[in-house]
Amino acid sequence: MEVVITLFLDGLSRGMIYFLLAAGLTLIFGVLNVINFSHGAFYMLGVYSTFLAVKYMNMGLAFIVVPIFLALIGGVAEFVLFRRIYKSEHVMQILLSLGVIYIISDSIRLIWGVAPKSVTMPSFLQGLFRSGNLLIPRYNLFIIIVTLSIVIIMFLILYKTKTGSIIRACTINQELTSCAGINVPSVFLLVFMAGVGLAGLAAVIAAPVVTGMLGMDAQMIIIAFSVVIIGGVGSIAGALIAALIIGVVESLGILVLPGFAETFMYIIVVVVLFLKPDGILGKPMT
Amino acid sequence: MKKQLALFICILASMIVVNSPVLATSDKVIKIGVVYPLSGAMGLVSEGIIAGHRTAADVIMKNGGFQGHKVEFVVRDDTGNPELNTRFCRELIINEKVDWIFSGFGSSVGLSAAAVAKQLKTPTFIIGGATEKITCEEWNPYIFRYRPTSMAEANAVAKIVATQMTKGIKDPKIFFISWDYEYGKSLHKPFMKKIKELKPDVKIVGEAWPRTGETDYGPFISHMISTRPDVVVNAIWAGGVVSLLKQGSARGLWEITKFIGTAEPASIEYRKAMGMDMPEGAWGNTYDDPTWPDNEMQKKLYDSYYQYTGKPRSDPPPAVYSPGYYMVQLVNKAMEKAGSIEPESVIKAMEGLEIDTHLGRIKIRDFDHQVTSYYIWGPMVTQKGLPYKVLDKDRIQLLNCEPDLYSKEEWLKIREAAGKK
Numbered sequence: 001m002e003v004v005i006t007l008f009l010d011g012l013s014r015g016m017i018y019f020l021l022a023a024g025l026t027l028i029f030g031v032l033n034v035i036n037f038s039h040g041a042f043y044m045l046g047v048y049s050t051f052l053a054v055k056y057m058n059m060g061l062a063f064i065v066v067p068i069f070l071a072l073i074g075g076v077a078e079f080v081l082f083r084r085i086y087k088s089e090h091v092m093q094i095l096l097s098l099g100v101i102y103i104i105s106d107s108i109r110l111i112w113g114v115a116p117k118s119v120t121m122p123s124f125l126q127g128l129f130r131s132g133n134l135l136i137p138r139y140n141l142f143i144i145i146v147t148l149s150i151v152i153i154m155f156l157i158l159y160k161t162k163t164g165s166i167i168r169a170c171t172i173n174q175e176l177t178s179c180a181g182i183n184v185p186s187v188f189l190l191v192f193m194a195g196v197g198l199a200g201l202a203a204v205i206a207a208p209v210v211t212g213m214l215g216m217d218a219q220m221i222i223i224a225f226s227v228v229i230i231g232g233v234g235s236i237a238g239a240l241i242a243a244l245i246i247g248v249v250e251s252l253g254i255l256v257l258p259g260f261a262e263t264f265m266y267i268i269v270v271v272v273l274f275l276k277p278d279g280i281l282g283k284p285m286t
Numbered sequence: 287m288k289k290q291l292a293l294f295i296c297i298l299a300s301m302i303v304v305n306s307p308v309l310a311t312s313d314k315v316i317k318i319g320v321v322y323p324l325s326g327a328m329g330l331v332s333e334g335i336i337a338g339h340r341t342a343a344d345v346i347m348k349n350g351g352f353q354g355h356k357v358e359f360v361v362r363d364d365t366g367n368p369e370l371n372t373r374f375c376r377e378l379i380i381n382e383k384v385d386w387i388f389s390g391f392g393s394s395v396g397l398s399a400a401a402v403a404k405q406l407k408t409p410t411f412i413i414g415g416a417t418e419k420i421t422c423e424e425w426n427p428y429i430f431r432y433r434p435t436s437m438a439e440a441n442a443v444a445k446i447v448a449t450q451m452t453k454g455i456k457d458p459k460i461f462f463i464s465w466d467y468e469y470g471k472s473l474h475k476p477f478m479k480k481i482k483e484l485k486p487d488v489k490i491v492g493e494a495w496p497r498t499g500e501t502d503y504g505p506f507i508s509h510m511i512s513t514r515p516d517v518v519v520n521a522i523w524a525g526g527v528v529s530l531l532k533q534g535s536a537r538g539l540w541e542i543t544k545f546i547g548t549a550e551p552a553s554i555e556y557r558k559a560m561g562m563d564m565p566e567g568a569w570g571n572t573y574d575d576p577t578w579p580d581n582e583m584q585k586k587l588y589d590s591y592y593q594y595t596g597k598p599r600s601d602p603p604p605a606v607y608s609p610g611y612y613m614v615q616l617v618n619k620a621m622e623k624a625g626s627i628e629p630e631s632v633i634k635a636m637e638g639l640e641i642d643t644h645l646g647r648i649k650i651r652d653f654d655h656q657v658t659s660y661y662i663w664g665p666m667v668t669q670k671g672l673p674y675k676v677l678d679k680d681r682i683q684l685l686n687c688e689p690d691l692y693s694k695e696e697w698l699k700i701r702e703a704a705g706k707k
Contacts, residue, residue: 002512003509003512003513006508006509006511006512007505007508007509007512009508010504010505010508011505013504014502014504014505109325114324114325115559116501116525116528116529116559118528118529118532120532120536120563121536125536126535126536126537126538127537127538127541128511128537128538128541128542135511135512135514135538135542137507137508137511137536137537137538138537138538139536139537140504140508140537208536209502209504209533209536209537210501210502210529210533211501211502211525211528211529211532211533213501213525214325215325215499216501219501250505251504251505251508254494254505254506254509255509262497
């Protein structure tokens with residue numbers, strides 16, 4: 001029983017990181033209608049940036065500096081590149097994102113080299129939390145608490161502020177929103193920056209428990225897109241549910257079928273697409 | 287008559303010149319194709335091996351070795367992927383016309399390199415692929431392997447776990463973790479057999495098989511924590527073991543269990559990458575250690591490293607430098623023995639060949655082309671003033687793989703059972 005509880009909590013913490021990554025992607029996909037395959041590469045850049053931030057500052061400052069840095073990079077990418085292909089076919093968007101992936105990957109290779117990079121966890125977060133027979137890594141609990149707080153803030157912004165209303169309006173109908181006098185290109189820029197900033201936040205939180213390695217973006221983008229598909233495009237709540245399901249299934253899956261734990265995620269994608277193609281909380285696409 | 291005699295002398299002279307081995311082949315550059323992972327999870331160690339190859343070649347060429355020929359290395363990055371490895375080995379042999387391939391950093395890529403060697407009849411020296419299959423079921427006359435086999439490693443691990451790490455523990459609990467691929471599988475079976483022989487009361491409380499190249503070991507660490515093993519036996523390597531150890535440290539795993547790893551986690555490269563995050567007392571193996579055995583031969587070996595690389599003496603050579611160096615030495619010695627650089631002759635000359643290394647004498651077995659190489663095993667401990675752990679010299683064990691290799695009779699039986707001649 002302790003095994004199941006420990007792995008369940010591990011799955012929740014993984015799911016929280018997946019959610020932060022996928023939330024940015026679903027916002028970008030939902031509002032801008034852009035398939036941004038480079039989202040995983042931004043996350044990878046975030047992990048490497050965290051390594052640098054912790055080296056010269058500390059983990060606390062990294063929580064602020066890295067998401068802002070990534071948001072700025074995202075802003076430049078949106079303004080210079082992505083804005084030109086909003087009305088293009090999805091294949092053009094995929095090609096452009098592939099180009100951005102190569103730019104980011106090679107930049108990382110030039111700056112940091114090919115050796116793996118890891119971030120040392122702050123000592124007060126290391127070790128185990130003991131409760132009776134239960135042993136839980138402290139950092140897993142930290143991830144759950146911090147990410148839940150971020151989720152609450154996100155929902156408050158999206159549903160209780162004017163900015164959030166505008167973003168949701170753009171998701172529903174861009175032209176009507178524009179007719180209402182809203183500067184939609186500025187909203188797009190803000191959403192793209194926020195989306196990439198969320199990837200940066202996911203990277204900072206994940207950095208002490210993963211290893212920065214070239215190629216890590218490939219796995220993360222597949223997970224992020226799976227979360228978006230299962231949760232429903234543009235649905236933050238759907239992304240949260242989907243991310244937690246995937247995280248828990250991945251963790252508990254190693255008990256059931258150790259060599260096939262990853263497969264469960266794809267099975268869930270297939271089942272959801274078959275039963276509810278728009279995703280758990282997605283709206284039918286027009 | 288004089289004209290005919292002059293013509294005859296000219297023809298005779300040109301025949302001598304054309305057939306003279308020194309003059310006729312002095313323009314021939316021996317090309318060695320090098321296919322290793324230079325990036326990704328497996329890319330941590332290749333740089334050191336290549337430095338060993340290049341330094342040895344440099345030293346040998348300065349002394350007129352390789353039968354007076356120059357050696358050139360042509361390098362490719364297979365990222366540890368068997369398909370890429372096959373593609374690059376074939377490209378190097380067919381397009382670059384290399385005479386030798388040095389490859390196989392990893393069991394899966396070792397097998398793929400061996401298959402290409404057989405198909406294209408090119409001598410191939412496999413450095414790191416550990417699975418028995420390379421020099422047994424999938425053996426062919428063109429392959430040679432330097433590193434000890436996975437069975438030799440498995441037996442060594444079982445002995446250390448039984449005699450050192452679980453001494454005095456009743457019903458010791460073991461957790462086994464490895465990437466889900468050939469090396470791990472080939473190590474798992476002999477380890478399980480040996481540990482049960484040596485410690486019949488052992489309990490295997492869990493196994494984990496993350497995918498090859500995994501970077502996030504979270505759920506596996508949580509699984510290990512919940513089963514509370516006495517020892518974690520690990521066969522993950524390169525960047526993967528660094529990730530596992532660091533993430534395990536961060537999550538408190540090493541507070542409740544001990545670690546022993548195969549595939550060289552005690553190498554200086556890994557110890558430096560881990561820093562003080564390496565668990566105190568973790569056991570591992572390595573090809574070489576900068577401070578042991580500290581004999582004249584090791585000093586000379588390291589002198590050549592510092593001369594070639596220009597690195598400061600405070601920066602110890604990577605552990606894989608010496609096997610990279612000795613591989614090239616073996617090939618050169620075989621060329622000397624054969625009196626030729628022609629691959630078929632050199633292959634024949636390599637069988638039974640012996641050289642001295644700073645760890646002891648090594649030999650290429652004549653029937654399976656396995657080198658009887660050494661591993662240094664030991665626990666890693668803190669030493670004041672150093673930012674990384676060192677091997678505990680009082681408990682170092684130098685193990686040659688030969689006692690744990692198949693005998694010729696066993697080898698023939700296994701090959702017969704696999705339908706191979």
